[in-house]
Amino acid sequence: MIAEVWDRVLDALHAVWASAGETHPAPSARTTLALGALALVLVLYAPVWRVLRHGVTILHEGGHALVAFCCGRRLRGIRLHRDTSGLTVSHGRPRGLGMILTALAGYTAPAVVGLGGAWLVHDGRAAALLWLLLVGVLCVAVQVRNWFGVLPVLCAGGAVLALAWWGPAHLQVPVATALVWFLLLGSVRPVLEMQGERRGLVRRGRRPTSDADVLAGLTWFPGGFWVAVLLVVTVGCAALGAWWLAADSLSALRG
Numbered sequence: 351m352i353a354e355v356w357d358r359v360l361d362a363l364h365a366v367w368a369s370a371g372e373t374h375p376a377p378s379a380r381t382t383l384a385l386g387a388l389a390l391v392l393v394l395y396a397p398v399w400r401v402l403r404h405g406v407t408i409l410h411e412g413g414h415a416l417v418a419f420c421c422g423r424r425l426r427g428i429r430l431h432r433d434t435s436g437l438t439v440s441h442g443r444p445r446g447l448g449m450i451l452t453a454l455a456g457y458t459a460p461a462v463v464g465l466g467g468a469w470l471v472h473d474g475r476a477a478a479l480l481w482l483l484l485v486g487v488l489c490v491a492v493q494v495r496n497w498f499g500v501l502p503v504l505c506a507g508g509a510v511l512a513l514a515w516w517g518p519a520h521l522q523v524p525v526a527t528a529l530v531w532f533l534l535l536g537s538v539r540p541v542l543e544m545q546g547e548r549r550g551l552v553r554r555g556r557r558p559t560s561d562a563d564v565l566a567g568l569t570w571f572p573g574g575f576w577v578a579v580l581l582v583v584t585v586g587c588a589a590l591g592a593w594w595l596a597a598d599s600l601s602a603l604r605g
Contacts, residue, residue, distance in 0.1 A: 373474040374519045377527055382595055385524060389531035393539055403434040404502035406460050406536050412490045413459025414438035414452055421448030428490060430499030438493075445568055453564045457541050457580045461587035464533030467526070468591035476526035480514035483529075530595065534588040541580045548573065 376382065392398050411428045415438050419425055423442035430436045438456075443449060463486075470479040487507040494500055513525055548558040557563075562576040569576075 372477050372519070374476060374523050375474055376471055376476075376595075377524050381524060382527060385528040386531045386535075386592065386596065389528055389535050392532060393535045399536075399539070400434065402532070402536070403540070404430070405506050406533070406540060407434050407436045408487065408490055408503060408506055409460040409463055409533070410456045410540070411436040411438045412486055413455035413462075415440070415490070415493055416459075417455035418442070418448075418452040421451055423448060423452065425493060427495030428493040428499065429496045430494065430502055431496075432498055436499075450565065450568050453561050453568065454576075454580075456561050457537070457544070458583045458587075460533050460540075461537035461584040464530055464537060465587040465591045467530040467533060468594040471523070471527050471530055472594045476523045477514065477519070479526050479530070480510055480522060484510045484514060527595065530591065534591040537584040538581070538588055541577065541584055544580075545577050548577070 377385065392402060407430060411430065415425055415428060418438065418440035421442070423440040426439040426441060428436065428438050440452065463483075467479045467483075470476065470482075484507060487503060487510060491500075491503045491507060494503055513522055517525070544560045544562065548560055548562065551558045558573065560573070562573040562580065565571070565576040566573040
């Protein structure tokens, strides 16, 4: 019995490895640009954004957790909330480079993942992107410490698993492309929302506690400086990723 189960596990791992190694051409020029336009609408349309933003939050908190772990901090868990906010708790030195990098990682994580995803899609490796995303979601799942947080993680992980395991290539490629567009464009809006929330708190005489303000407390630079840094990183990743996705498409349309 144990040998049979082990053989099935090995077969499944072999199938995953084979799937991740497959290459498929990127979507056509018009499809790529249309998917980018669709992603922009999803980011800008508030009712849909409030739902899909949970996916961005998963990557945000995953970024905090990954960098904290790499910097030698002890993870104590991740909490995902109904209002699409989140919290990653880690223990270690309260100041220093490790804490600064951990605080920086949240808002930049979706942009960096989107940029990497754009390169993979451009290189014809949409399937590999889906499996890597699934691994990332699973890593976040084992750190979630509240009941609501389980829901968005299960939904995101289940959708990616279904697409990666059962989805045909002609569906995987455009969905992966749309997902990359969404991450690239959707990484910028949370930074702008954070700055709006900071201004609102200041007007009401309250002290903002965003990641930018945590960074301000860890360095000599004010929170506004760190908002600008986060905007430069997210906009820069979005621009470069969009170029990778759309350059061939624009050339094909001009040709």
